[in-house]
Amino acid sequence: MAHASYLDKKGLWSWLSTVDHKRIGLMYFWTSMGFFAIGGILALLVRLELMFPGQTIIDPNLYNKMFTLHGAIMVFMFIIPIIPAALGNFFLPILIGAKDVAFPRLNLASYYIFVTGAALAVIAILNGGVDTGWTFYTPYSIRSATSVVLTSLGVFIMGFSSILTGLNFIVTVHKLRAPGMTYFSMPLFVWAIYATAIIQVLATPVIGITTLLLVMERVLGIGFFDPKLGGDPVLFQHFFWFYSHPAVYIMILPGMGIVSEVIPVFARKHIFGYKAIAYSSLAIAFISFIVWGHHMFVSSQSPLANFLFSILTMLVAVPTAIKVFNWTATLYKGSIQLATPMLYALAFIFLFTIGGLTGLFLAALSVDVHLHDTYFVVAHFHYVMMGGTVMGLLAGIHYWWPKVFGKMYPEKLGKLAWGFIFLGFNMTFLPQFYLGKMGMPRRYHDYPVEYASLNFVSTVGSWSLGIGFAIMFSYLIWSLYRGKAASANPWNGKTLEWQIPSPPTEHNFEETPVITAGPYEYGVRT
């Protein structure tokens, strides 16, 4: 190896005790990807059970636990940490020309807090699991005989980790930018992670107190959410969604950030509407705090509140559409290279647009009464979370793989896996929109024969997804050992991470860089 790399130090202890943001990012990456694999296998099993009406492979109780675990693992242990804490940790400091995050030891601590919370959740699983759904709605979660206390404590602790990561990133962006790096010369991924961090810091404490009160409800019977003692279960829903709706944007904003990086590089053009994309990230972060009531249209919330939440929810479409239009405008007359990262970025735009537009159906009050708690909702949020965030994540993984490990992934296999994943995704979730419109409720173990054919298609689609991910995991691992060595700048990117060696050195920059130009000086042949 020609240069000293951050990967040089060997031995487990050098990893476990590291304060290097790149190594911590990688530890988050492998941990979260591990949970992603578990959550994915659970999803395949859930789909397998739903392949035919009646009991197919598992009984209803086990089914309830499985979809709960799938949801809780995917939300709290994969999709929330994966982009900010893994890729964000690795690239945020580099993209602003810093040597590390503001508080490196806190960064390591937040990793261990995350692992502790995740371990508690795993113990809860081994202890019999949870069957409440990932939303832990009261009063059922107070009465359920499953491990609600351990799981809630796990969520509470993982929340701390999320808060500390967000706090670290906000301070890093404010205080550690390289000389000459103004707010408007920061790459859009940084803007997205910054907006995400604001939500993490402001929303997560509320889920903290909510899960804590749920634990107290079960241990002491405090009655906040128990009508028998004068409490109100709907208050739990308000608390829960005050965090969990903004959390949806914790999941999607970083994906949008990655897409904003990948599209200009592979279209060989300046990003169109840089400031509009940057501001729309902040706008989404702001609006995310005032729309939570749209999860509760049928919960006995007042008609006035329903009306306001409905209107406010539709407002989210504005900054979101601004982003989609700007990405599309960036593609216009670009010299587009369909490398794997770009394919995922294009899949993101396509699938996320479907996910976003169907969100408007659900924001409309009268339509929501029909669609609430049906498979339409399941399809909608999978189009946003998986069609959006996961596609963005895969774009980011392929885009930055050469930089992180100094190895190229095999391009042909990358495209092949993309094909399986893209087709499989649509085959799995498109039928679910129709199932929901036909009235099939979510979370049930069984369904009438009228829903059988579409469920069958959906399950077969999930296998294609499974194959795609299996191919991807295999070639990524393979490339670590046998992949072609990557140059410093294989994609001709113009952001700072491409100006340093692949993989980077321990301190990122030998000298603090001085920034003199805007963030995306692309496309001009010089």
Add this chain to the structure above:
Amino acid sequence: MNTHVVPHHFDSADQAYQASKLGIWLFLVTEVLLFGGLFVAYIMYRAMYPEMFHEASKLLSRPMGAINTIVLICSSFTMAMAVSATQRNDSNRANQYLIVTLFCAAVFLIIKYFEYSHKFHEGLLPGMYFTFEGLNHPKAPLFFSLYFMMTGLHGIHVLCGMGLILWMLIRSNRGEFSSQYFTPMENTGIYWHLVDLIWIYLFPLMYLIG
């Protein structure tokens, strides 16, 4: 005297100081939001059962609550004086102030202990463990759930604060702080003031509405 080294990823001591300052203020925001959930629950249930809150509040000991308020305000003052003494390079005086702050915090918890044990004894317990019979309102347990959750969470914060202050005392004693470097001391102070401030809200909301 000043042996502090600026961490490698900062360009200057001032940058490190500014970063820590922003960090602690953001942390306080998360604390406010954590307690915010409980305050929202308080507002909602007080609006639902106003008479019950008035009656139940009378069962709390106002003198004890008032003494604790004074004790905490004093501790906030001595904490501020400790930070100020550090900034003037007077670490002996700073140590003395820190000891008084610790003492006040301990007094607060001791008084809280007597209050709690008195409530336990009378059966004024949260939720389903409530056995007190002198309060003729079916939802009265809810008030004591709120009381124990809010003051309990606050009490945990007092304990954390004491831990931090003790740590500052040890470090100050080792001569780690000076007018050039006092960030941890100042941040501990900021945290301690928040703990004090939360109590200043809890006291009237719990003790003085009867």
